[in-house]
Amino acid sequence: GVPQPFSDAIKLFTKEQTYPVVSNYLPYYFSPVFTLFLALLVWMIMPYLTGMFMFSMGLLFFLCCTSLGVYTVMVAGWSSNSNYALLGGLRGVAQTISYEVSLALILLSFVFLVDGYCLMEFSLYQEYLWFLILLFPLALSWFASCLAETNRTPFDFAEGESELVSGFNVEYSSGGFALIFLGEYASILFMSMLFSAMFLGCDVFNWLFFISLSLMAFGFVWVRGTLPRFRYDKLMYLAWKSFLPLSLNYLL
Template structure:
């Protein structure tokens, strides 16, 4: 690889990460404003025009506050867990399908599964290293729920690999003349519910339960550490919205319509938070193992059987 190509790849990655972080900032503003309308109260509207500078003032406030440190915590894992959490949530954006090919991710879906699996360890280590029972229980809850629904997520992705005939997200743009949303509507519902659990959002925010775990795995984090965990969560929300649009709603990536679809799916995340109460933990396990898993497995068997059938007809 030439030095010029390497520089272009680094520059593209830097621009992508900056755009994601700016998107995260304004997603928080959008969420607070929508929750204000849902709860019939005023959202942020004082800092700047219509509160447009509120995310930046929050970031300055968080990163300039004093960093507290539990005296009996395991310092290195405690300190670096939020850093790696944000790093993984930004790294996963590199599988975005680019036509001009500075990144070449032929195995993008497999890379996505690897990153989401590694992301569980950051939550678990953050909860364990804090040396707090509340944080430890929150981390264990996150690990248990992730194991429950990531099996269904993987089966759904394998089903779409059969449909798109590839592991790259770019293949979904090339082969999706009819939106997969109409073909696989039950899988769309399962995927969206799993995305809510993946990003620790209501009604599946069991890693953060105010009534029993105070703030969950991040209870001992303040200022910069809390801000990094917060940014990682909202970056994951944006990414899962983008992946939802790619998998189910197709279309041209470089169009305004794609951006509108992404904003609409992000709005669904916020709408669910403002509408639904927290689910019961054992009911999530029941939902994941006895509802999501059989349906996704049946779809996988159906798609693989149909593909083998049509290939045999062609041969």
């Protein structure tokens, strides 16, 4: 089973690239490329300290990159010129913007706690007590927001098979389809890394960091296998009536 993802990747990238005749070709073609580019670009803030490089404005850079990720979903849905793809793109944009508000407020709470935007400072401040213990409700809210941000079950409305065939990526095949999902899984790994750094205070040079990262990534997959899809109105109520007051409460 281990080589299967690699064989799938080879199969997808060697297939012929097809595109709809009615699509807006350039945005349609480059949207998956930018999806993967943004998912990899945000790894620049990974908390390792060398004499050459340390990202002092890491959390701000993360917020900028995730905000740009909205446009790739929207453009992928719009440029396909398909009703299903457009509906999936619009759902994805509304969902991501809603949950980015609570993500930004949670990050702001941490900025006040550690007095800085650099992820290296989180490991120093959590030497004796994890923020997971100190801010447990905020950790649960962050994890749920990460699920919504990465369009994972139970918040995968941009890709709802029962309603939208495949969502915003319905017209993509071969390499474009592979790039979209490479970007999605790269962002899942990144969100797992960010959770480990922010709530568990793990230093990147410590083996516990990689164990906690793997457990968090497993959590994403586990949630997908366990929970059914939410209703769309409940998703919005959860963002604006539960997570927003909670994160504002901790901020104040």
